[in-house]
Amino acid sequence: MDATEAAAVLARARQGDSDAFRALVERHSRSVFRLAFRMTGNEQDAEDVVQESFLRAYRQLGRFESRANFGTWLYRIVANCSVDHMRAKQARHDQARGDSLDEAMELPAADAPGPERMALSAEIQRRVQAALGALSPLERAAFTLRHYEGRSIDEISAALGLGTSAAKHSVFRAVKKLRAALAPLRSLQS
Amino acid sequence: MTHYSEDDLTLYYYGEGRRRAAIESHLDACAACRSLYSEIAGTLAMIAAPEAPERGDQYGLEIWQRIRHQLPEQDARPWRALWRSLVAVDRLGLAAAAALLVVAAFVAGRVWPRVPAPAAPQVAGVSAPAAADVSQRILLTSIADHLDRSERVLTDIMNAPDRGDISTEQQWAEDLLTTSRLYRQDAVEAGERTVASVLDDLERSLLEIVHSPSEVRAADLEQIRRRIDAAALLFKVRVLSEELRQREEAPAPAMPRSSTRKTS
Numbered sequence: 001m002d003a004t005e006a007a008a009v010l011a012r013a014r015q016g017d018s019d020a021f022r023a024l025v026e027r028h029s030r031s032v033f034r035l036a037f038r039m040t041g042n043e044q045d046a047e048d049v050v051q052e053s054f055l056r057a058y059r060q061l062g063r064f065e066s067r068a069n070f071g072t073w074l075y076r077i078v079a080n081c082s083v084d085h086m087r088a089k090q091a092r093h094d095q096a097r098g099d100s101l102d103e104a105m106e107l108p109a110a111d112a113p114g115p116e117r118m119a120l121s122a123e124i125q126r127r128v129q130a131a132l133g134a135l136s137p138l139e140r141a142a143f144t145l146r147h148y149e150g151r152s153i154d155e156i157s158a159a160l161g162l163g164t165s166a167a168k169h170s171v172f173r174a175v176k177k178l179r180a181a182l183a184p185l186r187s188l189q190s
Numbered sequence: 191m192t193h194y195s196e197d198d199l200t201l202y203y204y205g206e207g208r209r210r211a212a213i214e215s216h217l218d219a220c221a222a223c224r225s226l227y228s229e230i231a232g233t234l235a236m237i238a239a240p241e242a243p244e245r246g247d248q249y250g251l252e253i254w255q256r257i258r259h260q261l262p263e264q265d266a267r268p269w270r271a272l273w274r275s276l277v278a279v280d281r282l283g284l285a286a287a288a289a290l291l292v293v294a295a296f297v298a299g300r301v302w303p304r305v306p307a308p309a310a311p312q313v314a315g316v317s318a319p320a321a322a323d324v325s326q327r328i329l330l331t332s333i334a335d336h337l338d339r340s341e342r343v344l345t346d347i348m349n350a351p352d353r354g355d356i357s358t359e360q361q362w363a364e365d366l367l368t369t370s371r372l373y374r375q376d377a378v379e380a381g382e383r384t385v386a387s388v389l390d391d392l393e394r395s396l397l398e399i400v401h402s403p404s405e406v407r408a409a410d411l412e413q414i415r416r417r418i419d420a421a422a423l424l425f426k427v428r429v430l431s432e433e434l435r436q437r438e439e440a441p442a443p444a445m446p447r448s449s450t451r452k453t454s
Contacts, residue, residue: 018261025257026250033249037242046242051257058261124236146204148239153206171204172197179233186232 010070014061021061025054028071032078038148039082039141041132045089053081076159079141083160086137124185131181135174138162142170143178193220199227203234255413259401326380327438333373333385334434340366340392341427347399348415348424356411357404363396370396385434388426395423 012020029050036049057077064073132140141160145151151159157167194202194213201207217224343362350356374389395418402410418424 018258021261022254022258025254029250029253030245033245034242038240041240043243050253051260054253054257055260058257125238128237147234147237153201168197168201172200175200175230175234176196178237179230182233182236185236186229 006070007066010064011066014064014066021058024057024070028074029054031071032074035075035078035149036082039079039144040086041129041140045085049078049081049085052085053078056081079145079159080161083137083141086140090137120185124182127181127185128178131178134181135177136170139170139174139177142167143174146171194223196226196230199223199230200234202227203231255398255401329373329376329380330382330385330434331438333377333389334431334438336366336369336373337388337392337427337431337434340370340396341424341431343399344395344418344424344427347411348418350406350411352408352411354406355404356399356402356406360400360402360404363399367393367396367400385430388430391421391423392427395421 009020009023013024032053033046033050036046036053037043040046040049053074057074060077064070132143135143138160142156142162145156145159146153153164153168153171156162156171157164160167160170162170194216198207198209198213202210202213207213217227339362343359343366346359347356350359370389370393374386374393377383377386377389395414398414398417402414
């Protein structure tokens, strides 16, 4: 689909043509899933976010400015849907999350992984996942966009509807928590 | 000498911040900041992007199938909006009622013995593992019944005429969908992974049936059938149901010795 064709499809979708919207869904689903997976860290949550993002996009198509890039606009919706989804999930499992935060911060220090222990990279991944799971939804979203997606603070701020300072501090808090979780492994890594 | 904060160095690592040149020359001169920066950079370098599970070429189509019936209509005439909200409420009510029935049935199954209990005196001595085994059997029996009912819906869909009304099957599938979700959660909690996996496949197909137009087009029906076929769903449902029945009939594991002594 070239740029002219994409613009025509988008215009038809904005007028309520569901076949045109279907073409957009089919075109963007995989990239939306990849982002949702990175944001949530969980396949089932990512699937839920994908569906909710497209439904939200459809409802908000009237507000989309045709000069803007649809992919960028959609990526903002996915980021916000992910935050909302994680917040809802957090509210449901608030107690459990508190436990996992403690767990993330209290993982035993690894002196040296012996041959019987799992590989160092697997241990790093385990700690990273635990620490990411302990972040607030906003911290996790900001960190994911900055670290994995390479988005600037200004872009993160626009995507999540935050002030620049709030976006920056969400990243900082996430980095601090991740550093604390990974500190025991730093000496082994270097 | 003024040192840079952890936050400044984090921004520097990500190529942001307005004082990049100043930070760079400071790092050359200051061992403390250089050490802190090295620690931050080393930690962040350890965090690799997670590999997202691959999604096939048909993924976009699958997503479309899942959402297309949830898209709000552009034509928002008042009577239609009212009708939609009434239907939504009705569906919620049905789902809640179905969930309540399942819970009630499950509780009833646990409270009322299914056969006269000649070994009633044993109850007091039944160990926790034995009680867990009983509850597991009840669950598996219920799931086997559920699979049998689902098989009939799937078979009807596989044999339905290419054009026509499938609203009866849809109603049936919708009822099964609610219970299927509950059983899948129970199966996951009981560690029955295979059962949970088949129920997950089943849920997708039931969802697709429910979300199809009741006056189904031949192409849509063909697509549903292809998915059922591709997942070998009917086969899995039959085999699993049979397997669960066999497990139901298998003798219960031996009671712990202490219980046996008490009853003999």
